[in-house]
Amino acid sequence: ETGVTQSPTHLIKTRGQQVTLRCSSQSGHNTVSWYQQALGQGPQFIFQYYREEENGRGNFPPRFSGLQFPNYSSELNVNALELDDSALYLCASSQKGGEYYGYTFGSGTRLTVV
Amino acid sequence: AQSVTQLDSQVPVFEEAPVELRCNYSSSVSVYLFWYVQYPNQGLQLLLKYLSGSTLVKGINGFEAEFNKSQTSFHLRKPSVHISDTAEYFCAVILFTGGGNKLTFGTGTQLKVEL
Numbered sequence: 001e002t003g004v005t006q007s008p009t010h011l012i013k014t015r016g017q018q019v020t021l022r023c024s025s026q027s028g029h030n031t032v033s034w035y036q037q038a039l040g041q042g043p044q045f046i047f048q049y050y051r052e053e054e055n056g057r058g059n060f061p062p063r064f065s066g067l068q069f070p071n072y073s074s075e076l077n078v079n080a081l082e083l084d085d086s087a088l089y090l091c092a093s094s095q096k097g098g099e100y101y102g103y104t105f106g107s108g109t110r111l112t113v114v
Numbered sequence: 115a116q117s118v119t120q121l122d123s124q125v126p127v128f129e130e131a132p133v134e135l136r137c138n139y140s141s142s143v144s145v146y147l148f149w150y151v152q153y154p155n156q157g158l159q160l161l162l163k164y165l166s167g168s169t170l171v172k173g174i175n176g177f178e179a180e181f182n183k184s185q186t187s188f189h190l191r192k193p194s195v196h197i198s199d200t201a202e203y204f205c206a207v208i209l210f211t212g213g214g215n216k217l218t219f220g221t222g223t224q225l226k227v228e229l
Contacts, residue, residue: 042118105157
């Protein structure tokens with residue numbers, strides 16, 4: 001079975017720009033969650049998608065938005081980038097009820113905002 | 115609100131020695147508890163989880179953890195560590211809300227195994 005793949009692995013953007021990060025979920029998984037991990041910190045929940053609809057959101061501003069597609073892959077979009085958006089962005093997929101079946105994490109996208 | 119506290123930011127230990135990584139949580143309701151490991155430049159890998167039942171949970175790579183409800187703790191232990199265990203370890207909780215079950219992570223503990 002394939003795992004969770006994220007692209008790109010690294011990205012450098014300028015403050016004020018927009019960025020799109022992509023995630024392909026593990027085969028058989030229908031739920032995708034996104035996390036932001038700042039340097040030296042634990043991951044922070046951004047939002048979760050289930051069957052193409054947002055199914056929970058963390059304390060992030062509206063300029064963080066997402067999509068889930070019919071094949072359960074997902075995108076994270078961030079508008080008006082700020083320096084503090086520099087972080088590792090992790091995608092995790094699961095079956096519905098991920099706490100029972102487990103979340104599978106990708107290796108992340110390292111975003112640097114300059 | 116729920117939170118997770120990992121009391122040690124770094125834990126140095128010699129190879130083949132035992133180790134305990136501490137985790138405490140605060141929540142007014144039942145929680146699910148997890149330990150994840152993160153190797154350099156990689157994502158998170160699940161070590162073990164506690165959902166219900168026996169309070170002693172065994173995971174991969176010889177790790178185990180014990181859920182202590184009265185002390186609101188979920189400490190991770192390994193009786194004999196190996197160099198390859200050097201990594202960042204994260205404790206996490208889920209407050210089951212019926213939707214958008216998010217993981218709330220601690221700040222992590224860097225385990226450094228030395229020869």
